[in-house]
Amino acid sequence: MPDPLLYYKAMATAAIVSAMSVLAMAGLRRSSGTTWLNSACVLGIGFGLTAGYYVLSLRLAWPPVNALDRFLEIVIPVALVIELVAGFLRVPNWVASFLRLSLVAAIPRILLHRSVYLNGTDNEWTLWQVGTAMVVSSVALAGLWSLLSWLLRRSPGVSIPFALSLSSLCGGLTVMMAGYIKGGAAAFPLAATVAATTVGAWLISKRSSMPVDCGGQAILGIGVAGLFGQLFIGHFFGELSAVSALAILLAPLLCWATEIRLLRHRKPWIVGSVRLVLVAIPLMLVLTEAKSDFDRDMAPLLVPTSALLPGS
Amino acid sequence: MRQCISVWTLTFVVGSLVFAGGRTASAADEYDYDLVHSSVSFKARHLGISWIHGRFNEVSGKFSIDRENPEKSTFALSIKTDSVDTANKARDAHLRQPDYFDTKQFPTIEFKSTSTKVIKGGFEVTGNFTMHGTTRKVKLVLMGGKEHDFGKVKRVAFSTEHSLKRSDYGFDKNAIGPIGDEALIMIDCEGVRK
Numbered sequence: 001m002p003d004p005l006l007y008y009k010a011m012a013t014a015a016i017v018s019a020m021s022v023l024a025m026a027g028l029r030r031s032s033g034t035t036w037l038n039s040a041c042v043l044g045i046g047f048g049l050t051a052g053y054y055v056l057s058l059r060l061a062w063p064p065v066n067a068l069d070r071f072l073e074i075v076i077p078v079a080l081v082i083e084l085v086a087g088f089l090r091v092p093n094w095v096a097s098f099l100r101l102s103l104v105a106a107i108p109r110i111l112l113h114r115s116v117y118l119n120g121t122d123n124e125w126t127l128w129q130v131g132t133a134m135v136v137s138s139v140a141l142a143g144l145w146s147l148l149s150w151l152l153r154r155s156p157g158v159s160i161p162f163a164l165s166l167s168s169l170c171g172g173l174t175v176m177m178a179g180y181i182k183g184g185a186a187a188f189p190l191a192a193t194v195a196a197t198t199v200g201a202w203l204i205s206k207r208s209s210m211p212v213d214c215g216g217q218a219i220l221g222i223g224v225a226g227l228f229g230q231l232f233i234g235h236f237f238g239e240l241s242a243v244s245a246l247a248i249l250l251a252p253l254l255c256w257a258t259e260i261r262l263l264r265h266r267k268p269w270i271v272g273s274v275r276l277v278l279v280a281i282p283l284m285l286v287l288t289e290a291k292s293d294f295d296r297d298m299a300p301l302l303v304p305t306s307a308l309l310p311g312s
Numbered sequence: 313m314r315q316c317i318s319v320w321t322l323t324f325v326v327g328s329l330v331f332a333g334g335r336t337a338s339a340a341d342e343y344d345y346d347l348v349h350s351s352v353s354f355k356a357r358h359l360g361i362s363w364i365h366g367r368f369n370e371v372s373g374k375f376s377i378d379r380e381n382p383e384k385s386t387f388a389l390s391i392k393t394d395s396v397d398t399a400n401k402a403r404d405a406h407l408r409q410p411d412y413f414d415t416k417q418f419p420t421i422e423f424k425s426t427s428t429k430v431i432k433g434g435f436e437v438t439g440n441f442t443m444h445g446t447t448r449k450v451k452l453v454l455m456g457g458k459e460h461d462f463g464k465v466k467r468v469a470f471s472t473e474h475s476l477k478r479s480d481y482g483f484d485k486n487a488i489g490p491i492g493d494e495a496l497i498m499i500d501c502e503g504v505r506k
Contacts, residue, residue: 059484065445066410066417116419123394179409182484237410237417297402 002181007188010055014189015196018048022200022215026208034215037204038087041215044197045222046080052189058182067111067237068183071229074110078103079225083218100221104142107225108134111232141228144249148224151256152216155264158198159272161216163252163279164223165195170283171230171248177294180238187230194223247286254278340384341459343468343503345373350501352391356478357492364491366398366407368421375503377457377468382430387437387454389499391421411484418444423452434470441474446481450474452499469502 025040053060053072064070082103086096116122117130125133152160168191176184201215231249234240255275258264263274353367370392378384393413396404408415425439426449434455441450454470461467474497479485485493 059482061445061482065482066414068410115417117416121419122416179406179411181411183410233410237414239405239409297405301400301403301406 002176002185006056007185010052010185011188011192013055014048014052015192017051018044018193019196019200021047022197022204026200026204035087035089037201037215038218039084040204041197041201041218042080042084042087042222044200045193045219046077048193048196049076049189052193053186056185056189058186067115067233068186070110070113071233072186075103075107075229076222076226079222083221086221087215087218100145101142103225104145105138107141107229108137108232111229112236115236117236137228137232140246140249141224144228144253145221145224147253147256148220149217151259152220155259155271156216157268157272157275158202158216159275160252160255161194161198161219161223162272162276163255164220164227165191165198166276166279166283167248167251168194168223168227168230170251170287171227171234171245174244174248174286174290175230175234175238175240177290178234178239178241178244179297180234180240183230183233183238187226190223190226190230194219194226244286244290247282251279251282254282340376340378340386341466341468341505343375343377343466343505345371345375345389346467346502346504347371349467349469350499352389352497352499352501354495354497356495359490360492364398366396368392368395369397370395371501373501373503375468375470377459382435383428385425385428385435387423387425387428387435387439387452389423389501393419393421414444423450441476443476444481444483448480450476464506466505467502469500471498471500473498 021044022037022040025043026037029036058068058072060069060072062069062073064073082096082099085091086099112118112130112134117125118127120127122130148160148164168187172184172187172191174184175187178184197219198216201219205215228249231240231245235242235245255278257278258266258271258274263271266274347370350371351367352371353365355363355365358364368391371389373387373389375388376384376386393415394408396407396413396415398404398407407413410417420442422442423439425437427438429436429438431453434453434457437452437454438449439452440447452472452474454472456470457468459466459468476495476497477493478495479493
């Protein structure tokens with residue numbers, strides 16, 4: 001059964017551990033360079049997620065047996081390693097891009113491993129349809145990642161990782177209301193750690209006059225891969241609809257709306273607030289729809305059938 | 313003439329051996345699971361005060377009963393998790409999700425015997441029971457086994473009950489909630505052969 005108090009505890013733990021890790025690591029070196037801060041962000045997310053999942057007491061199997069196991073034991077660690085490597089100044093950009101694209105291409109295959117979709121026994125999907133869905137999913141992920149990364153370089157700010165955190169939170173709630181409690185719960189520490197690490201990195205960059213987006217690409221990469229993974233699992237293994245999954249996945253792209261001339265040169269806090277409001281609108285719509293579906297589908301399980309009959 | 317007799321003798325000997333071999337191979341009677349006259353059902357505690365009943369509508373299997381050497385009999389059953397039916401569509405959809413049966417990842421529940429022992433009134437069958445990606449060795453007491461000849465179709469039937477803990481099979485303890493950890497599986501199956 002869903003336990004809201006446990007989810008708050010897991011989110012708070014993940015947030016505190018990741019923010020404190022970033023601040024502590026940055027404090028270890030007086031002149032923290034961008035590489036050091038990037039590494040601190042990646043490790044901060046890693047520590048935060050570990051702590052959050054420990055509090056949630058998610059029971060994972062090794063070797064992984066289901067999609068959530070593979071997501072938390074393969075996809076997230078690989079994303080962390082890639083962002084750690086990509087943050088080193090000596091690593092050429094093309095190597096970082098290659099590693100990220102490899103992960104993008106591999107995530108759907110990893111998550112669907114040994115499922116009915118790939119062994120051809122699913123009643124609703126043919127292998128050809130599954131192959132197409134995997135390619136389309138990877139393209140959508142690559143598109144989202146590239147566009148947000150471009151926006152972060154063009155107009156840096158904490159609002160983009162925050163938008164990802166909001167989407168992750170909404171994704172978790174929606175997956176949970178669609179009936180997959182454990183899958184939804186797994187999104188909460190991710191949402192918390194992305195937001196907290198962003199705050200930690202922002203505080204450090206303020207103090208040491210580093211670029212405001214320092215560490216942002218790493219947070220963005222892990223946040224995007226995490227958001228995609230949770231929605232992919234929710235759709236293919238749970239009951240999350242494709243429309244809801246796409247709306248949540250693509251909502252952070254609304255941050256681009258502030259690039260119009262009217263808003264672009266406004267103060268950073270105005271641009272950031274507008275971005276978050278714009279991203280929150282479709283997320284609220286998805287949540288409202290999910291809540292009404294939840295009330296309709298779960299009601300027969302919670303109340304006697306006679307109470308649902310007209311006139312009763 | 314002598315050569316002709318030798319050929320006939322050889323043919324007879326070889327034919328006898330083949331026939332005898334064939335008899336030995338068919339000493340074990342092969343039965344297919346009869347979906348129409350069988351059922352795999354289960355019940356689990358609700359809030360610790362009552363039982364929720366359900367069944368699986370799609371099951372297949374094979375039994376091989378060796379009357380001369382019953383220890384060589386084998387049993388195999390495959391249950392499609394997607395066919396879970398508790399007479400409530402919303403609950404069935406919920407049970408198919410990864411918190412419960414995770415039917416997209418684990419489409420079947422399987423039982424395959426590894427050894428069989430004759431007991432009074434049936435067989436004690438030890439085998440591998442695989443559910444939710446976890447395989448455990450279980451012992452099933454199959455009662456029955458008497459063959460019934462109806463027209464050209466021969467039937468044999470078995471009944472068994474098996475109690476298990478869902479947490480032993482990788483089900484998430486947090487998702488166990490109001491539905492108890494322990495579940496009872498009831499299998500009543502008929503096998504047919506022509």
